[in-house]
Each structure stands twice: as structure tokens, then as C-alpha cells.
Amino acid sequence: xxxxxxxxxxxxxxxxxxxxxxxxxxxxxxxxxxxxxxxxxxxxxxxxxxxxxxxxxxxxxxxxxxxxxxxxxxxxxxxxxxxxxxxxxxxxxxxxxxxxxxxxxxxxxxxxxxxxxxxxxxxxxxxxxxxxxxxxxxxxxxxxxxxxxxxxxxxxxxxxxxxxxxxxxxxxxxxxxxxxxxxxxxxxxxxxxxxxxxxxx
Amino acid sequence: xxxxxxxxxxxxxxxxxxxxxxxxxxxxxxxxxxxxxxxxxxxxxxxxxxxxxxxxxxxxxxxxxxxxxxxxxxxxxxxxxxxxxxxxxxxxxxxxxxxxxxxxxxxxxxxxxxxxxxxxxxxxxxxxxxxxxxxxxxxxxxxxxxxxxxxxxxxxxxxxxxxxxxxxxxxxxxxxxxxxxxxxxxxxxxxxxxxxxxxxx
Numbered sequence: 001x002x003x004x005x006x007x008x009x010x011x012x013x014x015x016x017x018x019x020x021x022x023x024x025x026x027x028x029x030x031x032x033x034x035x036x037x038x039x040x041x042x043x044x045x046x047x048x049x050x051x052x053x054x055x056x057x058x059x060x061x062x063x064x065x066x067x068x069x070x071x072x073x074x075x076x077x078x079x080x081x082x083x084x085x086x087x088x089x090x091x092x093x094x095x096x097x098x099x100x101x102x103x104x105x106x107x108x109x110x111x112x113x114x115x116x117x118x119x120x121x122x123x124x125x126x127x128x129x130x131x132x133x134x135x136x137x138x139x140x141x142x143x144x145x146x147x148x149x150x151x152x153x154x155x156x157x158x159x160x161x162x163x164x165x166x167x168x169x170x171x172x173x174x175x176x177x178x179x180x181x182x183x184x185x186x187x188x189x190x191x192x193x194x195x196x197x198x199x200x201x
Numbered sequence: 202x203x204x205x206x207x208x209x210x211x212x213x214x215x216x217x218x219x220x221x222x223x224x225x226x227x228x229x230x231x232x233x234x235x236x237x238x239x240x241x242x243x244x245x246x247x248x249x250x251x252x253x254x255x256x257x258x259x260x261x262x263x264x265x266x267x268x269x270x271x272x273x274x275x276x277x278x279x280x281x282x283x284x285x286x287x288x289x290x291x292x293x294x295x296x297x298x299x300x301x302x303x304x305x306x307x308x309x310x311x312x313x314x315x316x317x318x319x320x321x322x323x324x325x326x327x328x329x330x331x332x333x334x335x336x337x338x339x340x341x342x343x344x345x346x347x348x349x350x351x352x353x354x355x356x357x358x359x360x361x362x363x364x365x366x367x368x369x370x371x372x373x374x375x376x377x378x379x380x381x382x383x384x385x386x387x388x389x390x391x392x393x394x395x396x397x398x399x400x401x402x
Contacts, residue, residue: 011386014256019353021252022235025245034223044226047248051222051275055215055317067268074252116256152220185212 010113017111023081030087030161031146036153042077042085045145049073052141059179060137068123069134073141075120076127079104088146089167101128130174140178143171144186151189155198164200165190211314218312224282231288231362232347237354243278243286246346250274253342260380261338269324270335274342276321277328280305289347290368302329331375341379344372345387352390356399365401366391 027042053069077085082104086093109120126135147168150157157163168190176183194201228243254270278286283305287294310321327336348369351358358364369391377384395402 011260011382015349015386018249018253018256019235019349022249022350022353025234025241026236026238033226034220035227037227040226041245043245043248044242047244047251047275048219048223050248050251050271052219054272054275055219055313059212067271070251070268070271071255074248074255112256148216148220149223152223181212185216 013111013113014116017108020108020111021078021081024078027077027080027085029085029146030157031149032153032156033149034152036156040149042080046074046077048145049076049138049141052145053138056141056179056182057137059181060133061177061179062133064134064137069138072123072127072134072138075124076138076142078108079124081108087161088171089161089163130177136174136178138178140175140182143175144182147186147189150198151193155193155196158193158198162200165194168199214312214314215317218309218317221309221312222279222282225279228278228281228286230286230347231358232350233354233357234350235353237357241350243281247275247278249346250277250339250342253346254339257342257380257383258338260382261334262379262381263334265335265338270339273324273328273335273339276325277339277343279309280325282309288362289372290362290364331378337375337379339379341376341383344376345383348387348390351399352394356394356397359394359399363401366395369400 024046025041025043028039029042029045031040031045032038033040033044050070050073053073054066057064057066057069079101083097083100086097105121105124109117109124111117112120126132127138128135130136130139146157172183172186175186190199193199225247226242226244229240230243230246232241232246233239234241234245251271251274254274255267258265258267258270280302284298284301287298306322306325310318310325312318313321327333328339329336331337331340347358373384373387376387391400394400
């Protein structure tokens with residue numbers, strides 16, 4: 001993208017980043033979209049989480065900064081451009097995930113001008129650490145959204161991967177810390193799919 | 202989605218909306234993503250615009266409320282779930298576009314609880330009217346983003362549709378009202394693709 005614009009080195013960097021992260025549209029997840037027609041990608045997932053952050057902020061366990069939370073979820077999966085999507089229940093991939101993602105964060109966010117690179121890196125670190133209310137809520141949404149979609153496609157992805165209740169509960173260990181009421185809601189969906197034998201109880 | 206949750210009629214409506222708008226992932230546009238491998242859909246496009254609103258707000262012609270602008274772009278294409286994507290240079294489709302989209306807005310936003318339905322409808326109306334600074338900037342991003350992607354895929358979509366400079370300038374009549382500097386930047390990309398014969402000058 002470089003070379004357009006006049007006194008534009010800052011804008012050139014921003015535009016280069018905006019085009020680089022277009023690649024997130026090619027990173028597929030294990031979640032099916034509406035109708036189970038195909039799997040979701042990270043851009044679609046991030047759009048969905050930002051919308052959920054906007055609509056469901058009232059259910060966070062404490063007050064949150066909605067703009068910060070939306071920004072966090074918009075960028076939370078960008079590291080997967082280099083590191084790939086590590087499926088939730090892939091224990092082999094999980095072992096090297098942190099290292100791969102840290103390296104990716106170093107490269108990708110640093111395409112931006114320094115101030116924005118630092119802001120995005122801080123925001124991503126905050127999401128990964130999950131200590132603040134915003135990051136607890138963002139992490140809760142990140143775990144709940146695929147469950148909503150799995151429900152919408154009648155548990156297809158759970159069945160394909162022979163997922164157990166134990167795996168889901170482990171993965172959702174901290175979901176209630178973001179939102180007790182959204183976790184209650186989600187738990188009922190899970191129970192329903194145990195009854196339907198889509199999740200191994 | 203109904204039936205989960207305890208005293209949850211409000212949350213049921215919100216969740217029903219969140220699942221209904223998943224369909225936006227199936228609405229394809231005429232823009233190619235990175236590498237020209239396939240066309241972009243509305244969810245991916247909306248994610249990209251929200252990110253751009255966050256990163257590029259400094260170039261708006263006047264101060265903007267970033268949260269409001271991000272929210273606006275996240276929802277601006279939801280009406281296409283019912284109305285479909287009307288390609289930018291489809292004059293036949295354009296004639297019935299407004300009516301189809303108004304009907305869609307009535308149905309889709311009203312899935313939400315009343316306060317949120319009204320807020321989203323107001324936000325969408327504001328985007329369509331393009332009178333406020335936020336909506337001018339959001340509309341500018343909505344026009345600029347496909348141009349950035351067309352550039353990234355070497356003008357493939359412009360060539361396929363035999364697009365003329367006149368069509369692009371007409372479509373971008375108000376882009377400079379959102380951001381004069383982003384329009385300058387974009388104009389240089391357009392000029393470059395006239396030189397390359399990807400746009401008919």
C-alpha cells in the first residue's frame with residue numbers, strides 16, 4: 001500500500017496494517033455459521049463479538065468500558081494470522097500456542113504507528129491476561145458465542161469433535177467471572193445438548 | 202433460541218437478534234478479499250469498517266464519537282439480510298433498494314428489546330441520512346474500504362464489472378465530507394488504477 005498519499009507516512013502504516021489484517025478473513029474456526037453451511041472465520045467471529053459486547057454489556061458482572069471491550073474483541077484474534085487458529089480442544093496445539101501468538105503479536109501490531117501499536121498490544125495483553133472487567137467480559141463472550149452457534153446448528157461441531165461436558169466446563173472455567181447471568185443462560189444450552197446426546201455428559 | 206434462561210425475556214430477545222443477524226455472514230459483496238481468493242461478506246466488511254473507525258478517527262473532518270461510529274458500521278448492512286446486497290453500480294437494483302431496506306430494518310431491529318431496537322434503528326437512519334459527522338465518516342469508510350481491497354487484488358473487481366471513473370466519483374460524491382485526507386489518499390489509488398487500465402478513465 002505504500003507510496004500513496006503525500007506527507008503520509010503515518011497513514012501509510014495504518015493502511016498497511018488495515019490491509020495486512022484482511023488475512024484474518026482466511027482463518028477458519030471450528031464453528032459453523034447459520035444453517036451449518038460452512039465454518040466461520042475470525043473476521044466474522046470478531047464482528048459478532050463486537051456486536052455482542054455492544055448489546056450485552058448490561059450483563060457484565062461490573063460496569064465496563066464498552067468502547068474498550070469492543071476494540072479488544074475486534075483485535076483479539078489477529079495473532080492467528082501468523083499463529084493459526086488453535087482449536088479449543090486441541091491439546092497438542094495448545095502447548096505451542098502462547099509462543100506462536102506472542103511472536104505474531106510482535107510482528108503484526110508493530111506495522112502500526114508506535115502509539116497505536118502500543119495501544120493494540122496492551123489491549124491484546126489485557127485480553128490474554130483476563131484480569132480486568134473488560135477482559136473478563138470479552139473472554140466470556142469469546143467462549144459463549146461459539147456455544148450459541150453450535151446450538152443454532154444443532155450441535156454439529158460438538159458431535160464431529162466428540163466433545164465432552166468436562167472439556168466445555170474446563171474451557172469455560174472463567175466465563176462466569178465475566179458474566180454470571182450469561183453463563184447461566186449458556187449452561188442451560190449445554191445441559192440441553194447433553195440431553196440431546198450432542199455433548200458427551 | 203427462546204426457552205433458555207430463567208427470568209430472561211429481555212435476554213431471549215437479545216440472543217434471538219444476535220443469532221438472526223448471523224445470516225449477515227452469508228451476504229456476499231462484490232469485493233475480493235486478500236489474494237482475490239473469494240468475495241467478501243457483510244460480516245467481514247463490517248468488522249473491517251469498525252477497525253478502520255477505531256484506527257482512523259483522527260482523519261475525520263471534525264471530532265467524532267468513536268463508539269457511536271463503530272456501532273453504526275457494525276450494524277449498517279444488517280438490512281441486507283432481507284434486502285440483499287445491491288451492487289454499487291447496479292442501477293436497476295438501486296431503484297427498489299430503499300423500500301426493501303426500510304422493510305428489512307422494521308423487521309430485523311424489532312427483534313431486540315424496545316430500547317435497543319429504537320437505538321439501532323436511529324443509528325441506521327443516521328447512517329443512511331449522512332448528516333452527522335459520525336455518519337459522514339462512517340459512509341466515507343464504507344466507500345473507501347472496497348477501494349483499498351480492490352487495490353490489494355490488483356483491480357480485479359473493477360475490471361470484471363468494467364467500472365468507470367465517473368461511476369466511482371459519483372459513488373464517492375460525499376466521501377470527502379467524512380474525511381478530506383482519506384479521500385486524497387483514496388483518489389491517488391484510483392488515479393493509479395486508471396493508469397493501469399483497471400478503471401476506465
